[in-house]
Amino acid sequence: MAPLALPLPPGFAPRGALLALGGDLKNTFCLTNAQHAVISQYQGNLQQLAVYEAAEQAQQHYRRLYGQTPVQVVSDGHPDYRSRRMGVGLSVRSQVQHHHAHLASCLGEHGYPLDGAPVLGICLDGTGYGDPEGLWGGELLYGGYAEVRRLAWLQPCALPGGEAAIREPWRLLVAQLLQTGINPAETTDIWPLMAEKPLAIIRQMVERGLNAPLSSSAGRLFDAMAAALGCYAEGVSYEGQAAQALETLAHSWQGTDPVEMYAFPQIRTKQGWQLDCRCLWPEVMADLRAGRAKAEMALAFHLGLARGGL
């Protein structure tokens, strides 16, 4: 139900109203006062002009409705988010990292106090701008409202074509295979679609970093696995479609024996721990060639990733 007035957790004493501009694709905004964070109704994709204009009007409407003039504006750190261009006329602006915001909102929703002990948060999503830069999406964060530290993350992999990779999961599978040192052109026996794809160009894009940004996204890993099991590999019509199909496939497994999970070993780096995704692919390919049931493989992926993460 929206507008949703969430009581601010104990310890919060904001000086003046604040407008949080929200994300870009599934936008909601939030206007705070002394006691509550008032969350707006779902706005939608701000790149659609009609949505953008409606969101601007909604913001004005909320300010009138609640008699609040925000003195500060907060936005996501992504340089191209449309939401960042809103809140014109408000001079005090700050930014919050995408996944820190996810963690904080979870705490806030459960009324976790401001001075509560630091928490460990597993933040998994499709894409969020990292800190200071980069694309995150599979993060283990330690901290709280004020700040977080990134302890561990999924091994970053390229997104060849940027948003095109998100719409066409086969690209993510190719990137994962390349990262593992497997030549996608030699996998046409299990993935016939590879035969008609511009694999050489994708390889060059990844090697030269030509519109192939790296991302530690969990969502993209799910998409790559979905493509491997034939779930919407060619293309999706909405975000998450491939991963949802993968989940449905996993749920459909009827076997009663314990499932042998895929392994995600940990790699120690200077900045923290990474979950290695490369071991997955030779095993997946061997299983496909051996005729292992795809539903079981989907489940093995989910369970294996959960175990690796925890």
Place this chain on the structure above:
Amino acid sequence: MHELSLCRSLIDLLQQQAAVSQFSRVKQLWLEAGPLVAVEPEALKFAFTAARPLYLSCAFIIEEGMAVSQLRRIVEAMREAARAAGVSIITGDTKVVPRGKGDGLFINTSGLGVIPQGLELAASRCEPGDRVVVSGTLGDHGAAVLQARGELALASNLTSDCRSLHGLVQHMLAQTTEIKAMRDATRGGVAAILHEFAAASGRAIRVFEDSLPVKPEVRGVCEILGLDALHFANEGKLVAVVAQERADALVRAMRQHEAGRDACIIGEILEGPAGRVQLRTLMGSERLLDLPEGELLPRIC
């Protein structure tokens, strides 16, 4: 120098006559001027040459070790291009930087010309209802550079659209006086020009996705790379804003010129809000067309 004002009046007369008699080019002009007019023939000739680009300065930054033969080939090509355009390269500067500090060669040019009287091209003149016209296909140069640099193993033959535009410009200006603004699209593509026009005019611009001219090979490159031809570089295309009632005739005239064969109307000027550029998609919805801050980073969460 009254030869200059005489020249300007002559051009006005010619333009008026061109509109009436529907010609776009004057190949020869015979003028009878009596002795009491006191016209210096040389000065009059000079005045006519002033109605177009005239001079170029040219600064070279050369990396030590660059092959002289390569430099010579480039300079000779520049001389040829300048000669064909009727432009004189009159001055320049040369610097040599140590090996490893120069990436081969940088050439920086500045051009000087004269704007004929009565011609006022400025983005601030754009009015709601005006049409946005482009002189040809988008992104040819950007795609060609990717192939030429060996960045991609692209099978198709992509060629740059690099060319001089002032012939086309003269042709267009002779066609109508209702051209409000004109700019060549280079880095940042046609999208960058649209944003410049929208910001300078205080208007909004709408372009139509189904009207954007893109070569199939360039479209293919964009699809593989996940990039938009609107943001790709051009080196021989211009964007013009023209009054609505003159737009179709202007495009027809442009298509008669070798530099404007694929000219078409791609959009329109809207009332506002100032600075906004939007795209009507193939599906009929309106999308905001923003310039990326830096590297294109996915927004999809």
